[in-house]
Amino acid sequence: MRKMLLTTMTVSLVGLWACAPATTDAPPPPVVSAPAIDGPADSAPAQKLTLGFAQVGAESDWRKANTESIKAEAEKRGHELKFSDAQQKQENQIKAIRSFIAQGVDVIAFAPVVETGWDAVLAEAKAANIPVILSDRTINTQDETLYTAFVGSDFREEGRRAGKWLAEKTNGEASILELQGTPGSAPANERKAGFAEAIADFPNMKIVKSQTGEFTRAMGKEVMEAFLKTPEGQGATALYAHNDDMAIGAIQAIEAAGKKPGQDIVIVSVDGVKDAFLAIQEGKLNCTVECNPLLGPPIFDLAEKLVAGEQVPKITYSEEGVFDENNYADVINDRKY
Amino acid sequence: MASLGRIVSSRHFWPLLVFVLTLLLLRHLSTDFFSISDGRVYGSLVDVFVRGSQVMLLALGMTLVIATGGIDLSVGAVMAISGAMSAWLLTAHEASAGVAIAGGLGVGAVCGLWNGALVAWFGLQPIIATLILMTAGRGIAQLITDGTIITFHHAAFEALGKGYALGVPISVWLVLGMLLVIGAVVDWTNLRLSIESIGSNATASRVAGVPVARVRLLVYVVSGLCAGLAGLINAANIAAADANNAGLYLELDAILAVVIGGAALSGGRFSLTGALVGALVVQGLTTTILTSDVSVHATRVVKAVVVVLVCLLQSPAFRARLQRMIRRRP
Numbered sequence: 001m002r003k004m005l006l007t008t009m010t011v012s013l014v015g016l017w018a019c020a021p022a023t024t025d026a027p028p029p030p031v032v033s034a035p036a037i038d039g040p041a042d043s044a045p046a047q048k049l050t051l052g053f054a055q056v057g058a059e060s061d062w063r064k065a066n067t068e069s070i071k072a073e074a075e076k077r078g079h080e081l082k083f084s085d086a087q088q089k090q091e092n093q094i095k096a097i098r099s100f101i102a103q104g105v106d107v108i109a110f111a112p113v114v115e116t117g118w119d120a121v122l123a124e125a126k127a128a129n130i131p132v133i134l135s136d137r138t139i140n141t142q143d144e145t146l147y148t149a150f151v152g153s154d155f156r157e158e159g160r161r162a163g164k165w166l167a168e169k170t171n172g173e174a175s176i177l178e179l180q181g182t183p184g185s186a187p188a189n190e191r192k193a194g195f196a197e198a199i200a201d202f203p204n205m206k207i208v209k210s211q212t213g214e215f216t217r218a219m220g221k222e223v224m225e226a227f228l229k230t231p232e233g234q235g236a237t238a239l240y241a242h243n244d245d246m247a248i249g250a251i252q253a254i255e256a257a258g259k260k261p262g263q264d265i266v267i268v269s270v271d272g273v274k275d276a277f278l279a280i281q282e283g284k285l286n287c288t289v290e291c292n293p294l295l296g297p298p299i300f301d302l303a304e305k306l307v308a309g310e311q312v313p314k315i316t317y318s319e320e321g322v323f324d325e326n327n328y329a330d331v332i333n334d335r336k337y
Numbered sequence: 338m339a340s341l342g343r344i345v346s347s348r349h350f351w352p353l354l355v356f357v358l359t360l361l362l363l364r365h366l367s368t369d370f371f372s373i374s375d376g377r378v379y380g381s382l383v384d385v386f387v388r389g390s391q392v393m394l395l396a397l398g399m400t401l402v403i404a405t406g407g408i409d410l411s412v413g414a415v416m417a418i419s420g421a422m423s424a425w426l427l428t429a430h431e432a433s434a435g436v437a438i439a440g441g442l443g444v445g446a447v448c449g450l451w452n453g454a455l456v457a458w459f460g461l462q463p464i465i466a467t468l469i470l471m472t473a474g475r476g477i478a479q480l481i482t483d484g485t486i487i488t489f490h491h492a493a494f495e496a497l498g499k500g501y502a503l504g505v506p507i508s509v510w511l512v513l514g515m516l517l518v519i520g521a522v523v524d525w526t527n528l529r530l531s532i533e534s535i536g537s538n539a540t541a542s543r544v545a546g547v548p549v550a551r552v553r554l555l556v557y558v559v560s561g562l563c564a565g566l567a568g569l570i571n572a573a574n575i576a577a578a579d580a581n582n583a584g585l586y587l588e589l590d591a592i593l594a595v596v597i598g599g600a601a602l603s604g605g606r607f608s609l610t611g612a613l614v615g616a617l618v619v620q621g622l623t624t625t626i627l628t629s630d631v632s633v634h635a636t637r638v639v640k641a642v643v644v645v646l647v648c649l650l651q652s653p654a655f656r657a658r659l660q661r662m663i664r665r666r667p
Binding site: 210 | 366368370380381485486488499574575576579583624628630633634636
């Protein structure tokens with residue numbers, strides 16, 4: 001909201017930022033090969049393959065966990081990984097994909113920085129008979145055959161799960177405040193739509209206020225502060241935030257208004273980052289729906305099948321949990337991001 | 338009639354009028370506009386000042402820079418750096434609040450010195466010189482935080498963003514203190530005259546014996562310090578350093594505040610209180626929109642329309658045309 005005038009233009013760029021909306025600029029790094037271990041250590045003896053992965057960048061904790069999962073899985077299974085960090089620039093990603101083609105990798109995977117402009121380079125990959133896996137973000141193209149498979153989160157399902165959890169928790173009765181993500185971004189649109197679907201069956205669940213918190217803590221706090229000074233906000237019994245960071249900011253605003261987060265207002269958010277688990281532990285957050293960054297295993301599952309010549313599904317959604325006070329303790333210590 | 342005309346054409350009249358109207362609307366929308374509970378002020382009015390404190394601080398520094406004919410695009414990134422630095426000191430080194438604050442302010446001043454040196458000593462265009470830190474600054478902040486959001490728990494430091502003194506939020510005291518210090522220095526010395534003369538004509542000022550380079554260096558350092566302080570408030574407010582989002586695009590809000598406050602981007606006359614009023618207009622709109630039921634997609638448009646209106650009402654050319662239109666009416 002502080003963002004004025006010019007920022008509407010940049011919103012489209014932020015559009016696809018899934019679980020964390022931010023960018024940095026830095027010079028493009030060269031394509032590097034992660035050290036490969038000879039022979040699979042313990043997993044099933046799959047054929048050794050070379051996978052080229054073009055990552056978006058390192059803009060958030062979520063993205064870092066995503067990168068580490070892919071690197072760790074390559075090492076574990078003894079595959080060779082050629083990893084490139086595009087530093088949020090499409091031209092870097094296109095360059096990386098071209099270099100993967102030139103090196104003749106077995107499979108290319110990438111997390112597209114933006115939705116459009118991939119047709120030319122993906123046609124080159126197709127001509128070279130290299131299968132392409134999209135990781136955690138989709139692309140806009142007329143020709144769906146340009147990529148082989150997509151693996152990632154189902155944002156709409158995340159919203160549905162948040163809605164279902166809240167319906168159960170409140171017995172289908174709640175006045176809900178909603179903190180939306182960056183307007184126009186896929187996770188914000190889908191998480192909003194999914195949640196609305198889930199609560200549509202409950203006539204006594206209503207969203208009474210909805211504004212954007214831009215996926216950040218500071219804006220989550222500021223918007224919540226304003227909400228709590230409206231008639232609707234004062235009567236609200238629940239908060240749905242499109243990501244954990246906004247919920248964490250909102251918790252502070254609820255406390256400042258003299259209410260108890262987690263008790264006076266039931267809070268559910270999406271992502272499942274470490275700080276959210278800590279908030280559940282403190283009893284201030286009630287539930288977080290996971291947006292899983294650990295895509296290494298499903299990506300290499302797909303890659304192994306592709307190299308073996310098997311058919312793979314066009315869309316693979318990653319396994320994602322719903323964590324509340326009953327089960328957060330199972331994972332809080334393993335959570336790295 | 339003549340005195341009314343003078344009031345209406347005063348630089349502060351229109352922004353103040355818009356601010357007051359916004360507050361009236363906010364008072365109508367809000368269930369807690371202003372109250373005092375437990376010896377502390379509370380309510381939407383307080384939110385406007387607390388949330389606006391960061392842009393107000395930036396606007397104080399920015400108005401000096403703009404008055405010399407320069408511009409500082411780096412303040413948002415400098416906020417991220419100072420917040421990151423203090424959070425890093427608090428967590429990695431378990432530093433005291435004093436050390437963390439000194440670290441954050443120090444790094445802000447160094448950033449300002451860098452900008453000032455590029456402009457004053459090496460003659461770079463201000464927009465280019467500060468663009469460097471605007472783009473690189475967030476990277477520096479991320480290096481400090483190692484790309485993560487550093488969360489900390491430190492009551493004394495968090496007081497900068499959440500605490501109260503004498504019932505008034507500390508962030509508001511900080512703005513007031515900065516206003517008084519800068520105001521006293523520019524008006525009790527010949528600094529105001531030097532700044533305005535540089536902004537009007539740098540060459541003539543130099544010939545007349547104004548230490549142009551030194552004054553330019555100074556205003557960028559002050560701007561860096563203000564940004565550093567704003568960054569500390571930002572981090573203290575959410576008890577975390579968010580290198581990606583802290584101060585993002587706030588340089589634009591600060592420039593807007595200065596312009597709404599009646600300063601010309603070409604330099605020359607400046608008004609510190611005008612810049613603060615400008616910042617309050619921007620924040621008043623934001624808080625009012627958040628309290629109202631304006632849809633997510635319309636909020637930016639609503640803000641833009643009001644801002645354009647304020648700027649037009651301040652433009653002599655626009656006002657003259659308006660007057661002619663009114664007079665022509667039989």
